[in-house]
Structures are given as structure tokens and as C-alpha cells.
Amino acid sequence: MQTCVPPTSWTLLLATLGSAASLSLEPGCTARHLARYSLTFTGKWSQTAFPKQYPLFRPPAQWSTLLGATHSSDYSMWKKDEFVSNGLRDFAERGEAWPLMKEIEEAGEQLQSVHGVFSAPAVPAGTGQTSAQLEADPRHSLVSFVVRIVPSPDWFVGVDSLALCEGARWKDRVSVDLFPYDAGTDSGFTFSSPNFATIPQGTVTEITSSSPSHPANSFYYPRLKSLPPLATVSLVRLRHSPRTLLPLPTPDLTARGNEILDTLTAPETPLDCEVSLWSSWGLCRGRCGKLGAKSRTRYVRVQPANNGTPCPGLEEEVECTPDNCV
Incomplete structure (x- = not known):
């Protein structure tokens, strides 16, 4: 069951973390000002692209709330080939957000390594979009987030320490394809596997078309060299306006239109009998x-x-x- 986070709690947490910013700059980022971004998460988990064991009910394919933070290199929400924290384990397995939020809050208060947290609403289907806005400063120019794959044992997608700053310049646009990861805390092979704790706990591993190499694996497609993206994320820098925040101008509208069309068009993945x-x-x-x-x-x-x-x-x-x- 998803944990609902009251808006007032988000406000208090953002205020707490925002006040913890350090004056030093993130290595490699010499920008002088804050930067604000619009984040759009697009689920591409369709039955056409991922026909094997596609969840149609109890529950159907969907995405949890997106939970993320802007931070310095001193903080890590999750990292491939490393163990997840207790908070991320609870989020990946059950969608419980409070333990992970508490860990982020402590990192902001004690280490001053987190500038702010952000969230986006859940997506009630395998395909669809959700969005959020976030703020970064030169000291905290990295962004990380996680979204739980529902249903699943402990699988998620996300980004780890994505850099928004390059030298003295904030990036105007960043797009990333997202692929499934196993948190290493549950040993289930399929979307609807019963709880079966991994003992001892494993590290975060990427799920591919051939790994785990077990025919029961829901993402096992041996004919494919690689899985199609399960989701994508796009971050667009916002510019200040007297009344609102607006995206920066896009120089090539045709290219942007093709990008949107490609995002919403799912490939057909052959599934053998x-x-x-x-x-x-x-x-x-x-x-x-x-x-x-x-x-x-x-x-x-x-x-x-x-x-x-x-x-x-x-x-x-x-x-x-x-x-x-x-």
C-alpha cells in the first residue's frame, strides 16, 4: 500500500533542507546562481513493449510516487552494486516513503549534503506521465530519484547523481532512458512473486533481457540484446518570470516534437511461445x-x-x- 505524504509535511521538510545549504561549490560546478527545473517522468511500460507476464489486474501495471532530492556528491540515495538503505528497501518493496524521507532529512541536517526534496504523483498505469519542479544550487547540483515498479518484489527505476551543472553553466535540458533495477532485498523473479527476503541482502543490480538468466524472470527476453526503456525522464531548466516559471526557449521545435512522439510510441517486443x-x-x-x-x-x-x-x-x-x- 502506498504511503500518502501530507503537503504540509513536504513544505516543512523542504524548508528544513533548504536552510542546510553549504557555501562551497560542487566539484566541477562554478555556476553562481540557483537553477530551477521541471522534471517529467514518462512511463513506457506497455503490454506491447513488455508482453511477458504483463500485469493486467491485482494490481495492474503502474508506478509509485516519485521521490527525489538535489544534493552534493557527499550524499547517495542509491547506487548500482552497493547495498540500499533501510529507507530505500521499504520504498522499493512496499512503497513506504517516510523512512526514506527521514534519511534524506538527516543527510540535509547533519551533513548539509541535501538542498531539497521533491516528489511527483503516482502514475496509475504502466504508461503515462507525472511531473515535479526542483531547485539546485552550485553546491548541490546533482539530482537523484526513485520510482517503484508496481507490482514487483523490490524493483525500481531512477537516476543516481545526475549532474545538472557543467562548469559555469546550468544545463538547459537533460533526458535519460530508465531501465529496471533490483534492490537486492527480495528474491522474487516475477511481478507478482510472494515476499521472499534475500538473505544475506544483495546489492543493487540492473535487470536486463538476459539477467537474471531464468526463464521465469518477468523481464527475460533472450531474443533481445537489451530491453527497451521502461521509462524516460526529462529535465528542462526554467527561467524566472514575474508571475510564474516558464521553460527556456527550445531552438528546434521539430526536434522537440519528434522527441515527444518517440516518447509516446512503444516498440513491439516479440514474445516467443x-x-x-x-x-x-x-x-x-x-x-x-x-x-x-x-x-x-x-x-x-x-x-x-x-x-x-x-x-x-x-x-x-x-x-x-x-x-x-x-
Whole structure:
């Protein structure tokens, strides 16, 4: 169950973290001013792009609330090949945001490594968009966030320490394709796997089309060299206006239109048919003194989709000598 965070709590936390900014600059960032960005998260988890075991109900495919922070290099929300914190474990497994928020708050108060937190509403389907605004300063020019994949054992997407500043310049636009990660705290292979704690706890690993290399893995597509993006994120720098914050001008509107179209168009991932093992041979049927026949069967475990390999024959028959002839 998702944890609902009261707006007043976000306001208090943002105020607390915002006051903790240090005067020193992030290495490599010499910008002089604050920068504000609009973040747009786009889910691309469609049944066409990811047909295997696609969750249609109880619950259907969806995305949790997005939770992120702008910070310095002294802080890490999560990192590949490292262990997740208790807060991120609770978020990745159950969508509970408060423990992770508390960790971010402590990093801002004690280490002065976090400038502010931000969140975006959940997306109630596998495809769709949600957005948020965030603020960075030269000391805290990195952004990290996580979004839980729902349903899943402990899988998520996100970015780790994405740099918004380059030298003395804030980047006008940053876009990143997002792929699934395993938090290393639950050993389930499928979207709907029951809770099964990983003991000892593992590190964060990227889920690919061939890893984990188990046919039951929901993202196992051995015909693909790599998975298509499960989601994308776009950050656009905002400029000040007397009444509001507006995006910076886009020099190439045609390119931007193509980018939007590409974001909303999902590739077709072929899904091959999967069948069970053969059953045992049945009894030999026929009249005594003549050849009879016996058969065995198998069943379809995964129906093919998107021009995947069709299913082979499900019944096989061979000649035999009838049983129990006198």
C-alpha cells in the first residue's frame, strides 16, 4: 500500500533542507546562481513493449510516487552494486516513503549534503506521465530519484547523481532512458512473486533481457540484446518570470516534437511461445496382432505475441505394440 505524504509535511521538510545549504561549490560546478527545473517522468511500460507476464489486474501495471532530492556528491540515495538503505528497501518493496524521507532529512541536517526534496504523483498505469519542479544550487547540483515498479518484489527505476551543472553553466535540458533495477532485498523473479527476503541482502543490480538468466524472470527476453526503456525522464531548466516559471526557449521545435512522439510510441517486443515438457507416453491403443498407437501431450505456458515464434505441436503419436495381449 502506498504511503500518502501530507503537503504540509513536504513544505516543512523542504524548508528544513533548504536552510542546510553549504557555501562551497560542487566539484566541477562554478555556476553562481540557483537553477530551477521541471522534471517529467514518462512511463513506457506497455503490454506491447513488455508482453511477458504483463500485469493486467491485482494490481495492474503502474508506478509509485516519485521521490527525489538535489544534493552534493557527499550524499547517495542509491547506487548500482552497493547495498540500499533501510529507507530505500521499504520504498522499493512496499512503497513506504517516510523512512526514506527521514534519511534524506538527516543527510540535509547533519551533513548539509541535501538542498531539497521533491516528489511527483503516482502514475496509475504502466504508461503515462507525472511531473515535479526542483531547485539546485552550485553546491548541490546533482539530482537523484526513485520510482517503484508496481507490482514487483523490490524493483525500481531512477537516476543516481545526475549532474545538472557543467562548469559555469546550468544545463538547459537533460533526458535519460530508465531501465529496471533490483534492490537486492527480495528474491522474487516475477511481478507478482510472494515476499521472499534475500538473505544475506544483495546489492543493487540492473535487470536486463538476459539477467537474471531464468526463464521465469518477468523481464527475460533472450531474443533481445537489451530491453527497451521502461521509462524516460526529462529535465528542462526554467527561467524566472514575474508571475510564474516558464521553460527556456527550445531552438528546434521539430526536434522537440519528434522527441515527444518517440516518447509516446512503444516498440513491439516479440514474445516467443513457451510450452511445457512432454507428458509420459499413454497406453498403447489397438487390436492384438496389429500395430497400435500411443501418444503424449504438452501445453502452452506462454502464448506468443508481436510476431514471436509460434507454438509447436502439442501432441505426438508413435506406433506401438498393444499392451496386455494374450
